[in-house]
Amino acid sequence: MTLSQTSSPPAPPDSETVLEADGLTKHFAVRKSGRQALTRTPRVVHAVDDVTLRLRRGRVTALVGESGSGKSTVARLLAQLYPRTGGDIRLHGESVTVKGGRRFRAYNRKVQMIFQDPFASLNPVHTIRYHLTRALRIHGNGGSGHGKTGAAELQQALEQLLERVQLTPAARYLDKFPHELSGGQRQRVAIARALAADPDALLADEPVSMLDVSIRLGVLNLLRDLKERLSLAILYITHDIASARYFADDTMVMYAGRMVEGGSSEAVTQHPAHPYTQLLISSAPDPDRILGLGTPDDTEDTSGGEPPSLIEPPAGCRFNPRCPSAMDICRSELPPRFDVPVPVELSATVLAGTIDGESPHWAACWLFDENHGGTGTSGSTAPAGTEASQ
Known part of the structure; x- marks a missing residue:
């Protein structure tokens, strides 16, 4: 055979x-040493x-x-x-x-x-x-x-x-x-x-x-x-x-052990929604940005610091210590997945390659919660042709 x-x-x-x-x-599991060996907390x-x-x-x-x-x-x-x-x-x-x-x-x-x-x-x-x-x-x-x-x-x-x-x-x-x-x-x-x-x-x-x-x-x-x-x-x-x-075909973004954004590769990379994804894209070499020819939508790295300790991760969104748009709720509550509106210029391409019943673009970020001034909706797909928030 x-x-x-x-x-x-x-x-x-x-x-x-x-x-x-x-x-x-x-x-x-982390091996305890010193005084930590006397505690029962794992x-x-x-x-x-x-x-x-x-x-x-x-x-x-x-x-x-x-x-x-x-x-x-x-x-x-x-x-x-x-x-x-x-x-x-x-x-x-x-x-x-x-x-x-x-x-x-x-x-x-x-x-x-x-x-x-x-x-x-x-x-x-x-x-x-x-x-x-x-x-x-x-x-x-x-x-x-x-x-x-x-x-x-x-x-x-x-x-x-x-x-x-x-x-x-x-x-x-x-x-x-x-x-x-x-x-x-x-x-x-x-x-x-x-x-x-x-x-x-x-x-x-x-x-x-x-x-x-x-x-x-x-x-x-x-x-x-x-x-x-x-x-x-x-x-x-x-x-x-x-x-x-x-x-x-699809891209999912991970930060400090958690998924923060996902969907069609075209939507995630062309119109990143989560501040961490924007940071990743802005850190990639771009000849236009180096020459000063970038568009107004180009995102600059305004965050600081390093990834958090995964032994004692921060409460709420794990990106909040570095996020330039962090709100009070970001420091206390873990964000669920919110659907991100699909831009008009990408709607036909993105929706054509999306699995039925799944969101073409989502982000685990409170910026897309309607109750906190966002434009996304939790648990429902945004209508095609809706402009993404900038």
Whole structure:
């Protein structure tokens, strides 16, 4: 049995939900020292709190945020590499909790992860042939009978894997060691190893951040092509919101362990609503802004300070100590998700790619609460063509 050839068209906007998290929470215990060891109050790091997201077949969802915001922890929770403190993970609608053994292996056949550093994720003492052969046999895709296969059949499966990630001719790469490949080639091998399981979802944890700028686009285009040809659901984790706009269908912004904004990538990146998202976009290099040619809507970084301690996070909105628009309620109450009006110029594009019944753009910010002078509404989608507040 060789790898199946799939040529299905891109999934429509109402595509199937493959993997979803509901109220996902992860707290890490902190070892006490000194006088703290005498207290009974547990101390934990609030790495992830109440994260809800959905990965759909044939779509890319980007998770954006600065270092330490909890993005990689979310990926490891979805991959079942960490036990979760709270919340639920559902695969094809069924709640899943695995700790090892056959159930963990069966889960990994459907959900695969691509790590940030391609050199660290490959064993330097083994060849590319070994890495891919082991993945094929573990997941039963290298031949019949639980991975038992002839040499010719296995060779064909290995060549198909490398062709999928555009490493051709395959014979040139199979017997090389990881250190003999470039960074981009190693990451393509890591992607091929993930595809050996024939997964439904890929969790890509900053897959291009360790690569040269000149080859990042090639890897992103490869992932986009695989998404379309294999109808994969992809979670793309990055700190570069510009690449999220280019690559992802939907974008969610994370700060200090919580989701603060989400929706269509076009809406989130073109008209950011949450002050933190505005800060992320303003920190990205912009030639027009450097030359003084920016538009009046360009947002400057007026915030100060650093991200808060996740051992003792601030009350209310976690961004309030740095937010230039913080109000009294921001310091005391956690904001829910408020729908953000869709600008006229984006309404047709954004709404065309939005899943039925979901908001095309939301923000967890009290500025969009009608009772506090905002324009958003909680629990209802803003009508198309409404101007966004500036």
